Amino acid sequence: MDPVVGGGDAPLAVGAPGAASSGPGPSEGPDGSRGSAAGKRKCRAPSADPKPKKRKKKARPPAGPGYTVHEGEDMLLVISNTRQHDDLDWCPKKKKKMTKKKKTTTTEKKTLVEGKGEKNTPQKNQHPAELAVSGEHSNKTAKDLDNSWGDSLPEEVLVSIFQMLVVQDGAVPFLCRVARVCRLWNVAASSPSLWRRVSVGYCWMAPGQSQPPTMEKDIMDTFRWLAEDRFSQLRAFTLNHWKKNVDFAVEAVSRSCPQLTSLTLSYCTGVTGTAFQSLAGHCPALESINVQYSDYQVDGLAHLLDTNGSTIRRLLFTHGSQNDRLLAALSRGCCPGLELLEINTKLDSGFCQLPISIQALQRGCPNLKTFRMLNVIPVHKSARKGLDSPQGFPLLEELCMATTAVSVMNNRDLWELLSGSPRLRVLDLRGCSQVTSQGLEVLPCGELECLFWGQFHNSKVGLPSATNDLHKLTEKWGRSLRELDIANHLFSEDDLERAMGHLAQGPDALRYLNLSGTRVTPTAVRLIIGQTMALSYLNLSSCRNLRRGLKRLYRGEEDVRQLMVALQ
Known part of the structure; x- marks a missing residue:
C-alpha cells in the first residue's frame, strides 16, 4: 500500500520498505526520477480546503498574583511566589533579534554597494541619502581612516608645537622619533628651523661595554645622514661623552653647517688638529668654542684662534699643562673681540696654579665682559718691558675668582684686575681670604649687584x-x-x-x-x-x-x- 498523508493531526503511516506496487519504485518520482518519500508526498494534490498549521503557543505562567500577603504582629509581609530565576525564562531574547537585524542590514548595504544582490531597491525604512553616505564610508579602508586625522592638521601648527618641545627636550632624539609617526610628522620634523640647536650624546650602548665594528659603522652612517639631511641651518652643536670618532663628527658638522656659530665638546677624547682645521676652513661664523673636560690637541686649538680669532667671542677650556699657549695666543691679540673667557679645572685635579699676565691679557682682549677662573689660582706673571700699561678691562661686567683651595690673591691683585672696570656687576671672591673690605671699598664700580665673598672652612685660617x-x-x-x-x-x-x-x-x-x-x-x-x-x-x-x-x-x-x- 502507498503511503498516505492524513489530515489534521493524524499520524503519518509509511509502508514497509521493499513492498510491491504497480507504480514506480519507492525511490523514483512519477516521471521516473529518483526521489525520497517526502518528495512523493509533496507531489500529491492537497485537500480542497487546506488548513494552515497553527504554531503551538508557548506555555505561560499561571495567572494570578505573584505574591502572598502575610500579616504579622506589628508588620505586613509581602512574600514573592516566584523563584529568583523564574522571570528569566519568559523574557524575550531581544539582543539576538537586534543582532540578526543589524547583520541583515549590513549584508543588504554591501549588496547594494557592490551590485551583486538580486535587488538594488532601497529598504522601506532607509532614506536614499543614507544609502549614499554608507556607500562612501564603505569604500574607505581602515588605514585611510587611521591616517586621515593627521592630514587635516596644518604643517605650520605642527612645526610650532615641535619647536616648543625642542626648546624643552632638545632636537635629538625627539625629532628622530616623531618623524616615524606618519608622513605629515616626518615632513614637519625635517623642517630646518627645528635643527638649529642640537646636542648628541653617547646613547647607542650601555656604559662600559665594548663597541662592535658593525655598531660603529651604524653610528657613523647615522651621524653622516643627520649632518647632510638635517643640519643645513645648524647654529649650535654639542657633543657629549664621545670616546671615538670625535674628529669624524666635527668634520661632518663643519662641512655641512656653514652657519655654525657655537661648538661644545664635553667629556670627549681624541680631538686632534684635523678637527680644528676643518672648523677653520668651513665655519667662518664660529663665535663660541667650549672644550671643557675634554682631551684635545692644544696646538690645533691655538691654530684655530690664530686663523679665525677675529670672530671668536666665547672661549671656555679646562686647565692643562699646555694652556699657556692658549693664553699666549690671547695675549698677542688674536681674539680682539673676545667677550667671555672661562678657565676651570677637573674636580680631582687638586691645587692648580696658572701663570698669567693680567696686563698682557688686558691688552689683547680689551672687550672682555666676563672673566672666570674656577678653582684655578692665578699666579702673577710680569709683562715684557717697554709696553704701555693698559687701562684694565673697561667693559668687564663679571669677575669670578672662586676657589676651594688656599688663594693667594690679595688686594693688590684685585686692584690690578678691576682698576679700570666701572661697569662691574658681579664679583665672586669666594675662598679669597686675603682680600679685605678695604680692598673692595676702593674699587671704581659703583653699581655692584652681586657680591659673593663667603669663606670656606679651610680658608678661614688667614682671616x-x-x-x-x-x-x-x-x-x-x-x-x-x-x-x-x-x-x-x-x-x-x-x-x-x-x-x-x-x-x-x-x-x-x-x-x-x-x-x-x-x-x-x-x-x-x-x-x-x-x-x-x-x-x-x-x-x-x-x-x-x-x-x-x-x-x-x-x-x-x-x-x-x-x-x-x-x-x-
Whole structure:
C-alpha cells in the first residue's frame, strides 16, 4: 500500500520498505526520477480546503498574583511566589533579534554597494541619502581612516608645537622619533628651523661595554645622514661623552653647517688638529668654542684662534699643562673681540696654579665682559718691558675668582684686575681670604649687584680675628645689591647690625642673603627681613647668636615671613 498523508493531526503511516506496487519504485518520482518519500508526498494534490498549521503557543505562567500577603504582629509581609530565576525564562531574547537585524542590514548595504544582490531597491525604512553616505564610508579602508586625522592638521601648527618641545627636550632624539609617526610628522620634523640647536650624546650602548665594528659603522652612517639631511641651518652643536670618532663628527658638522656659530665638546677624547682645521676652513661664523673636560690637541686649538680669532667671542677650556699657549695666543691679540673667557679645572685635579699676565691679557682682549677662573689660582706673571700699561678691562661686567683651595690673591691683585672696570656687576671672591673690605671699598664700580665673598672652612685660617668694615661696603652698594654672601666672616655684632641697617634702607632689591657662620644677632635679622619684602633666600645656619630652631636655611618669601613672626 502507498503511503498516505492524513489530515489534521493524524499520524503519518509509511509502508514497509521493499513492498510491491504497480507504480514506480519507492525511490523514483512519477516521471521516473529518483526521489525520497517526502518528495512523493509533496507531489500529491492537497485537500480542497487546506488548513494552515497553527504554531503551538508557548506555555505561560499561571495567572494570578505573584505574591502572598502575610500579616504579622506589628508588620505586613509581602512574600514573592516566584523563584529568583523564574522571570528569566519568559523574557524575550531581544539582543539576538537586534543582532540578526543589524547583520541583515549590513549584508543588504554591501549588496547594494557592490551590485551583486538580486535587488538594488532601497529598504522601506532607509532614506536614499543614507544609502549614499554608507556607500562612501564603505569604500574607505581602515588605514585611510587611521591616517586621515593627521592630514587635516596644518604643517605650520605642527612645526610650532615641535619647536616648543625642542626648546624643552632638545632636537635629538625627539625629532628622530616623531618623524616615524606618519608622513605629515616626518615632513614637519625635517623642517630646518627645528635643527638649529642640537646636542648628541653617547646613547647607542650601555656604559662600559665594548663597541662592535658593525655598531660603529651604524653610528657613523647615522651621524653622516643627520649632518647632510638635517643640519643645513645648524647654529649650535654639542657633543657629549664621545670616546671615538670625535674628529669624524666635527668634520661632518663643519662641512655641512656653514652657519655654525657655537661648538661644545664635553667629556670627549681624541680631538686632534684635523678637527680644528676643518672648523677653520668651513665655519667662518664660529663665535663660541667650549672644550671643557675634554682631551684635545692644544696646538690645533691655538691654530684655530690664530686663523679665525677675529670672530671668536666665547672661549671656555679646562686647565692643562699646555694652556699657556692658549693664553699666549690671547695675549698677542688674536681674539680682539673676545667677550667671555672661562678657565676651570677637573674636580680631582687638586691645587692648580696658572701663570698669567693680567696686563698682557688686558691688552689683547680689551672687550672682555666676563672673566672666570674656577678653582684655578692665578699666579702673577710680569709683562715684557717697554709696553704701555693698559687701562684694565673697561667693559668687564663679571669677575669670578672662586676657589676651594688656599688663594693667594690679595688686594693688590684685585686692584690690578678691576682698576679700570666701572661697569662691574658681579664679583665672586669666594675662598679669597686675603682680600679685605678695604680692598673692595676702593674699587671704581659703583653699581655692584652681586657680591659673593663667603669663606670656606679651610680658608678661614688667614682671616683676621674681627673687623668692623662691612658697613662701609653696604653703605656704598646698598641701593644696588641683589645678592650678598658673607658666610663665615668674623665681623662684629655691631658692624653686622649697621650693615643690615644700610641694606634695609635700600629700594627693596635684596633677594639673596647668606649669613651662615657669622655673629649676626636677632635684632639685625629682624631689621633686614622687616624692610626687604623681596627676600627669598636667607641662610642663618651655624649662627651662634640665634636660638635653637632658627639656625637654618629659609627658602621662599613665605618661609622668611614666618621667621619674622618667630622673632617677635
